[in-house]
Amino acid sequence: MSLIDVNSSITSIDRLSPVLERFRVDATLFHAGPLCGHQTFDAQPGRGFLHVLRRGEMDLLYRDGKQLARTHLCEATLLLFPRAVHHEFINPPVDGSDFTCATLDFDGGLRNPIVQSLPDVILLPLQAIDGLQATLDLLFAESDRTRCGSRLLANRLFEVVLIQVLRWIIDHPEQAQVSPGMMLGLSDPRLAKALMAVHAAPDAEWTLERMAALAGMSRSAFAAAFKTATGTTPAAYSLDWKLNVATSLLRAGRPVKQVALELGFADAPTFSRAFRRRTGDSPREGLNTRGEAG
Incomplete structure (x- = not known):
């Protein structure tokens, strides 16, 4: 069998579900709407974050070792922090950028094999993932207004977004800058x-x-x-x-x-x-x- 045949056959195999079935992740929506000025997200043991920058631009500061790294974001971007990492958003003081944000609680915290195999932060333009926009449209529709079951549905949709991101990481480990670990092995x-x-x-x-x-x-x-x-x-x-x-x-x-x-x-x-x-x-x-x- 050629390498092309091997690659073709492996893409039809579900490499992710057996891991997620063993080690759950729970997402909880905590913000939907504009953020103005300076916000700080402290590192909390066992907790990650998934932010979606929908519109606007901002500066992101995050703990990279002993220093704060600074990145300017000027397009719709998904920000995944799978583990406890201190990070800060610096938005315009008025008419700030628009966000939808959730916390992530991975079963096992740092010992979760998914967490162990991901970098501290992944920044991903929304258009990079095929099919993501359809999920985000549903997420935004539920998070932007209160209806029966909307918060629970938004939480589940955030988990769908995470699965789509993890799928993309397996298919694009170099772009995701994944270090050696389970995710790189599955790729x-x-x-x-x-x-x-x-x-x-x-x-x-x-x-x-x-x-x-x-x-x-x-x-x-x-x-x-x-x-x-x-x-x-x-x-x-x-x-x-x-x-x-x-x-x-x-x-x-x-x-x-x-x-x-x-x-x-x-x-x-x-x-x-x-x-x-x-x-x-x-x-x-x-x-x-x-x-x-x-």
Whole structure:
């Protein structure tokens, strides 16, 4: 099969839903309308933001390491902050720019595999994503006026917008400036089938040979490509995914022993030891931190 055939076949496979079904994200509308002057959005552990600049222009300041980076925006733009990042909007003091904004609460906070694999901020012109405008039209219609169920519907539409953005990121990782991680791995047609199999069956024993066979690659070529795309080894990735799923199940109220057996560990102590080696916490301690410390 040629690379063109591989790319064609992988685009027909849903690489995103299995992850979002395991690790939910909840959007909450908190503003619709103009913003004037200076607004500050403080970093809150476990919380992201999704802003849509509908009309106007502004200066964006955001924490980039120890410094504030400054960017001027002069076109309709989507601003995604998947993790807790301090950012500020500087709009005209009168007749400010028009926004629709939501907070994002990712299941697991910083330990959410989607959050882990995204940059701190993504700035994306609205016209860059095919089909996005139709969703935004519905979102704006619901957020601009109060009707029965409008806030709940606006929240769900913001989640649809996020899914469309994540889909675009998988298809355009270089433009999104995605660092090595899950999203970059899913964007590689050779690796996506192996990653999707790991995501679908976290309880399975995922050897290098088995994953390489799914990718249609030799073990050495697969291991090298996998490390380049995800920043880790196949064994470490599959264990991290297993433990992330375990944390999600624990948050849902499953007992430690049941989670251990469901995910293929010999018993609860074996699971607890693996969890502590990887995270520094016991399963219960990790649950109490709510994944916010990373």
